[in-house]
Amino acid sequence: AQTVTQSQPEMSVQEAETVTLSCTYDTSESDYYLFWYKQPPSRQMILVIRQEAYKQQNATENRFSVNFQKAAKSFSLKISDSQLGDAAMYFCAYRSKDYGGSQGNLIFGKGTKLSVKP
Amino acid sequence: KAGVTQTPRYLIKTRGQQVTLSCSPISGHRSVSWYQQTPGQGLQFLFEYFSETQRNKGNFPGRFSGRQFSNSRSEMNVSTLELGDSALYLCASSLQPFLPGTSGLEQFFGPGTRLTVL
Numbered sequence: 001a002q003t004v005t006q007s008q009p010e011m012s013v014q015e016a017e018t019v020t021l022s023c024t025y026d027t028s029e030s031d032y033y034l035f036w037y038k039q040p041p042s043r044q045m046i047l048v049i050r051q052e053a054y055k056q057q058n059a060t061e062n063r064f065s066v067n068f069q070k071a072a073k074s075f076s077l078k079i080s081d082s083q084l085g086d087a088a089m090y091f092c093a094y095r096s097k098d099y100g101g102s103q104g105n106l107i108f109g110k111g112t113k114l115s116v117k118p
Numbered sequence: 119k120a121g122v123t124q125t126p127r128y129l130i131k132t133r134g135q136q137v138t139l140s141c142s143p144i145s146g147h148r149s150v151s152w153y154q155q156t157p158g159q160g161l162q163f164l165f166e167y168f169s170e171t172q173r174n175k176g177n178f179p180g181r182f183s184g185r186q187f188s189n190s191r192s193e194m195n196v197s198t199l200e201l202g203d204s205a206l207y208l209c210a211s212s213l214q215p216f217l218p219g220t221s222g223l224e225q226f227f228g229p230g231t232r233l234t235v236l
Binding site for chain 2: 037042043044045046047050091095105106107108109110111
């Protein structure tokens with residue numbers, strides 16, 4: 001079965017600085033999707049960024065970018081120029097591309113709570 | 119376009135009771151998934167519905183059930199509530215269900231229903 005591990009329960013960053021959140025996963029599949037979701041204190045989970053495993057190029061969305069290391073099964077999220085509104089729980093998630101162990105549903109890590117200091 | 123709505127937002131029940139939670143997907147979305155979020159277990163997949171049929175089910179006891187109506191609205195029911203059922207229950211909708219080999223369709227999450235079991 002696939003698993004997702006986020007080893008940093010909490011992180012803190014100064015406003016305007018850069019922070020990297022770590023995520024590792026375990027799978028025997030060769031093709032899959034990886035996601036970073038943000039859950040602000042209001043609780044509405046939103047998608048931050050998505051990566052398809054077969055794509056070599058790291059995904060980027062404005063100030064958010066990932067470092068995808070397929071061989072190492074690592075998928076970290078870098079937030080540049082951190083803003084107060086970035087404060088939230090961040091979840092790394094895995095989704096199979098075929099009817100494998102996850103059967104298409106999202107498998108989440110335990111999350112990293114990011115605080116942004118003014 | 120309105121987002122995913124969940125009702126009620128907060129609920130307090132006592133052990134042994136049953137509860138029904140409701141989820142209205144984004145207009146046009148036909149797939150609805152449910153997740154349970156607890157501090158200890160994190161986010162765990164409950165089930166997915168499409169065209170009024172359960173397509174996928176997570177590893178939860180039979181006390182957890184759900185259904186989907188012809189307008190794609192979904193309900194989940196928990197019978198004989200236990201203290202451990204206290205959680206945030208999240209609903210997510212997408213245009214279509216997950217199909218092997220297809221590009222990953224984004225799931226849009228609702229704000230959740232906070233269930234407290236006393």
